[in-house]
Amino acid sequence: MPIPNAYRETLYTKHDRFAGEAAWxxxxxxxxxxxxLPDGRCDIILRFASDGTxxxxxxxxxxxxxxxxxHIVPIAAGTGYVGARLRPGTAAAVLGIDLRAxxxxxLVGDAAIQALPALKSVCTAASSVDQLxxxxxxxxxxxxxxxxxxxxSAGLIDTMHLTGGRMPILDIASLHGLDVRSVRxxxxxxxxxxxxxxxxxxxxxxxxxxxxxxxxxxASTAFEAGYADxxxxxxxxxxxxxxxxxxxPDLVLVGLPI
Amino acid sequence: xxxxxxxxxxxxxxxxxxxxxxxxxxxxxxxxxxLLYAEMATGDTVLAFAGEPMAEVNGLAIRPNRKTEIAGGxxxxxxxxxxxxxxxxxxxxxxxxxxxxxEKPWGQIVGYVRDLNGCLVEICSPMQALV
Numbered sequence: 297m298p299i300p301n302a303y304r305e306t307l308y309t310k311h312d313r314f315a316g317e318a319a320w321x322x323x324x325x326x327x328x329x330x331x332x333l334p335d336g337r338c339d340i341i342l343r344f345a346s347d348g349t350x351x352x353x354x355x356x357x358x359x360x361x362x363x364x365x366x367h368i369v370p371i372a373a374g375t376g377y378v379g380a381r382l383r384p385g386t387a388a389a390v391l392g393i394d395l396r397a398x399x400x401x402x403l404v405g406d407a408a409i410q411a412l413p414a415l416k417s418v419c420t421a422a423s424s425v426d427q428l429x430x431x432x433x434x435x436x437x438x439x440x441x442x443x444x445x446x447x448x449s450a451g452l453i454d455t456m457h458l459t460g461g462r463m464p465i466l467d468i469a470s471l472h473g474l475d476v477r478s479v480r481x482x483x484x485x486x487x488x489x490x491x492x493x494x495x496x497x498x499x500x501x502x503x504x505x506x507x508x509x510x511x512x513x514x515a516s517t518a519f520e521a522g523y524a525d526x527x528x529x530x531x532x533x534x535x536x537x538x539x540x541x542x543x544x545p546d547l548v549l550v551g552l553p554i
Numbered sequence: 555x556x557x558x559x560x561x562x563x564x565x566x567x568x569x570x571x572x573x574x575x576x577x578x579x580x581x582x583x584x585x586x587x588x589l590l591y592a593e594m595a596t597g598d599t600v601l602a603f604a605g606e607p608m609a610e611v612n613g614l615a616i617r618p619n620r621k622t623e624i625a626g627g628x629x630x631x632x633x634x635x636x637x638x639x640x641x642x643x644x645x646x647x648x649x650x651x652x653x654x655x656x657e658k659p660w661g662q663i664v665g666y667v668r669d670l671n672g673c674l675v676e677i678c679s680p681m682q683a684l685v
């Protein structure tokens with residue numbers, strides 16, 4: 297699968313020191329429009345002009361809330377990014393923001409600093425992109441609360457991933473000894489998304505991987521991913537991804553953490 | 555094709571390995587450093603346990619094995635010369651008693667327990683002994 301310009305990502309397991317899910321870097325040598333797919337996660341991103349190895353000039357912070365649909369980012373030539381993707385359930389502590397308020401939103405520049413003033417310290421000059429990456433990783437590490445999410449909320453998120461977003465919320469609730477209202481409250485607090493929204497995002501991500509990474513045919517993908525039929529899957533792909541199951545677009549699929 | 559592996563997705567691989575050592579007297583072959591995969595020494599067909607995060611990595615969506623839920627539609631059948639003693643050992647180690655060993659019309663002695671993850675384990679005498 298072609299990766300537009302240069303995108304690199306380092307995944308971290310739960311045993312690693314890094315409290316985030318992944319650290320990523322991206323550099324656009326040429327102007328492009330990048331399609332960002334919903335993955336149910338929040339990111340802290342630093343954007344800057346770059347020669348490919350170091351930031352040049354001001355660094356702009358961005359905070360992305362959990363999304364349920366795609367968006368297109370126009371990128372000017374010579375733009376670099378450094379990002380920290382936060383493990384679902386950890387963003388509330390790291391960001392100190394009500395995650396529901398930033399769902400499907402991106403806070404840019406001053407708006408990001410206003411929401412999270414401590415971010416300003418990360419946006420000072422850096423001698424290299426790697427240095428900036430380390431600085432962002434340390435920032436996330438310092439702000440992480442190891443007791444959050446609580447094990448029950450973490451368990452809910454894990455079960456959603458395990459079942460590919462296919463298990464009815466009532467069954468997930470019952471599995472964890474909760475009622476549906478409690479599940480809803482916990483998921484909203486931990487991720488900014490409702491359980492049904494999160495399930496749909498996870499189901500979509502799985503279908504993308506089956507179709508475009510594993511190369512499974514569209515009919516089998518729709519069936520195994522748990523869509524009513526191919527037409528249903530096509531609608532979801534269009535709505536959430538702006539893509540069609542028929543044709544492989546230029547996509548960057550984020551890595552799956554263990 | 556040969557049946558190479560039976561792989562059960564479990565919440566805690568190490569706890570499952572230790573349980574199978576205590577409850578069923580099986581030996582471990584190895585536990586991977588990641589603690590997300592382990593194999594028991596069961597001869598040609600390997601009994602293995604994979605951590606649940608591995609399911610998503612493998613592109614799979616599965617129903618979790620939980621002792622509080624209805625058992626998944628499969629069983630592991632362990633064969634022993636003394637199913638009665640083996641059943642007692644398993645239950646003493648924490649396996650959930652389902653059906654104490656009893657003699658079937660064809661002479662085999664069969665009992666059922668569920669393991670710590672709720673998976674059905676049959677404990678039975680060998681069929682060859684009847685011939």
